[in-house]
Each structure stands twice: as structure tokens, then as C-alpha cells.
Amino acid sequence: MKTSELKDFLDSKVELYNNPKFIESDPIQIPHQFNKKEDIEIAGFLTATIAWGNRKSIINNAKKMMQLLDNAPHDFVMHYQDNDLKTLESFVHRTFNGNDFIQFIKSLQYIYNTYGGLEAVFSKHAQQGSLQNSIHHFKQSFFEIEHLQRTQKHVSDPLKNSAAKRINMFLRWMVRQDNVGVDFGIWSSLSPSQLSCPLDVHSGNVARKLGLLNRKQNDAKALNELDNSLRKLDPNDPVKYDFALFGLGVFEGF
Template sequence: MNKKDLKDFLDAKVVQYNHPHFLESDPIQIPHRFTRKEDIEISAFLTATIAWGNRKSIINNGIRLMELLDNSPYEYIVNHQENDLEGLSSFVHRTFNGTDLAYFVQSLQNIYQIHGGLEAVFTKGSSGNSMQPAISDFKKTFFELPHLTRTTKHVSDPRKGSAAKRINMFLRWMVRDGSTGVDFGLWKSVPTAALSCPLDVHSGNVARKLKLIKRKQNDANALAELDASLRKLDPIDPVKYDFALFGLGVFEKF
């Protein structure tokens, strides 16, 4: 395909998959249960954190996670006491367990009480043309409290070569226009042009077949390659193509 044909093909797939029916089988349905900005972004961040593996399991554990936070994540985060954390000990999703969740709750409390919230932390680290440095800086802030080393693996760091799929997905949810009823468009301080595609095995395989990337590993270098290709197709909103790449890979086995 030439560039025009490729763009037309992917644009059509974006229209097909950037649709409310996408919510039926996607973890983004968890933050859609809420209306308060802080509830949406906290539930989205925690859901994105556990978004690997079987999607039905992710959704079920996302629901369970919200139940543990009394289905009022912001109130729980800012008002919890240390003895409340014992009630989180039963949670487990793959290698993310109750100990990790307890630290995430403590760190989020610190972020909202000391740093002005998730949007403020990510905005502070934004360079304007890429959110990858901001993700690395976010990780430093997130783990500024005493913590177990094991918990750090649940927040990716692009400066250490990670494609940071789950955080890039979270940022897409928060920043992209919410008019289609899928993403939320809550964070006006971050430009869509700075977002990166949540690169995983599905989107990576499709991107290679479409010659958007050459690198075989789904790492930070591959993500930079994909960023460059997608920004040529749409420099303002390149991450809209996540819907096309993901949909082609998961639903159409492209």
C-alpha cells in the first residue's frame, strides 16, 4: 500500500473500532462506571496497571479492585487509614498482589495530597512532543515513598527500554477526545500529538505487516519507530490508530 491507501485503510478501521461497542470487551469499561474526574483517572490508572493477560480476567479483576475501594476510589485513596490496607491483601492479578495494591493506594494518596494529582504529575514531566520522558519522571515520583523492590516492576520506565504499553494506554484514555464515548478527553493540559501508541503483541504484529515498524522487539525503540510512522499519517492525533492496529490484530486476526 502507498501512504494514501494505508491512511485511508487505517482511518476506516479507526471509525469502525473507536465506537462505544468497543467498551463491551475492553478494560476501559471500568473507568466508564464513574463520572467524577478523580474517580475516572484513578480507576483508569489502576485498571491499566493490571491490563495484561486475558481481557475477561482483567475486567473481572478491575471490578473486584473497585469493590475493594468501596466503588469510590478517590474518597478511598485520600481518606484511607493504614489499617484499611489490610482489606486489600486478598487482591491478586497475575503477579500484581495485595502488597502491591496497598503501596499503589499509599502512593496515589501522596500524589493527590502532595503533588496535585495524576494529571499534574504527568503534565509536569511533559516535554511537549512526547510523553515518554514524563512517564519516566512519573515513576520516580510514584516510588518516592518507602516501598518493596518487587512493586516497581508494575510501573514501566521508557528510559530503561520499555514500550510502557499500559501507561501509554492510560494516557490515551485520559487525553484523547471523548466525543465518541470511548476515551475521556479529561486532560486538556497534554496534547494528543505527544501521545504514543500502546504497543503490545497485537498492535506490534499488525504494525510490522503494514511496514509501520521494522524492529522485532516491542520495546522503546520500536515505539519510537511507530510514533514516527503514525505521526506522518496524523500529526495531531496519531494514537487514534491504536484502535485500528488493535482491532485488526484482536478482532480480525490480520
């Protein structure tokens, strides 16, 4: 397939899947329950953190997370008492347990108090064509306070060759303005051109079949290769093709 044909094909799939109906079956529905910027970003970050495995299970457990935070995530993060944290101990999603959840709430409060919020800490180390360095420094900042060693595994580090799928998905939600109401685009200090595609089994397999990716592992090197391919198709909004790759893989069994 020629580049122009591939672009037309993928653009048509973006149009098909990047619309409000996509929200109904996707974890992005959780932050869509909120209107306040800080609620959206905290709900989005926590939901993206547990976004692996069965999608129904992800959505159900993300709903439980919000209920445990009194459906006011920012208020909870900023004003919790020790007794409030105890109620989180029962939470579990795969290997992410109540102790991890408590650690995340403590670290989020630290990020808001010390750096002025999630957007500020990601923006601080952003590079012109990539946010992978930002993710690395975010992880360092997130665990500057005393923390459980085991919880570190729940925040990926691209500089340790991780594709960081879940954080890249979260960043897509926050930064990309799609004008149709799926992605939020509430972080104006960053640009969609800096985003990387959330690379997972589905998007990776489809990308390989389409000749956008050759590397077999879904790691940071593969992500860089895929990013380069997608930037050639649309340098201003490369991760819009996440909708096409994901839709082709999950909904069409491409």
C-alpha cells in the same frame, strides 16, 4: 500500499472500532463506571496497571479492585485507615498482589497530596512531541515514599527501554478526546499529539505487516519508530490508530 491508501485503510478501521461498542469488551469500561474526574483517573490507572493477560480476567479483577475500594476510588485513596488497607491484601492478578495494591494506594495518596494529582505530575515533565519523559519522572515521583522494591516492576520506565504499553494506554484514555465517548479526554493540560501508541503483541504484529514498524522487539525503540510512522498519518491524533491496529489484530486476526 501507498501512504495515502494505508491512511484511508486505517482511518476506516478507526471508524469501525473507535465507537461506544468497543467499551463493552475492553478494560476501559471500568473507569466508565465513574463521573468524577479523580475517580475516572484512579480507576483508569489501576485498571491499566493490571491490563496484561486474558481480557476477561483483567476486567473481572479490575471490578474486584473497585469493589475493594468501596466503588469510590478517590475517596478511598484520600481517606483510608490502616484497617481499610488490610482488606486489599487478598487481591491478586498474575504477579500483581495485595501488597502491590496497598503500595499503589499509598503512592497515589502521596501523588495527590504532594503534586496535586495524576494530571499535574504527568504534565510537569511533558515534552512537545512525547510523554515518555513524563512517564519516567512519574515513576520516580510514585516511588518517592518508602515502598516495596518488588512493586517498582509494575510501573514501566521508557528510559530503561520499555514500551510502557499500559501507561501509554492509560494516557490515551485520559488525554485523547475522541468525541464518540470511548476515550475520556479529561486532561486538558496535555495534547493528543504528545501521546504514544500502546505497543503490544497484537498492535506490533499488525504494524509490522503494514510496514509501519520494522524493529522486531516491542521496546522503547520500536515504540519511537511506530510513533514516527503514525505521526506521518495524523500528527494531531496519532494514537487513534491504536484502535485500528488493535482491532485488526484481536478482532480480525490480521
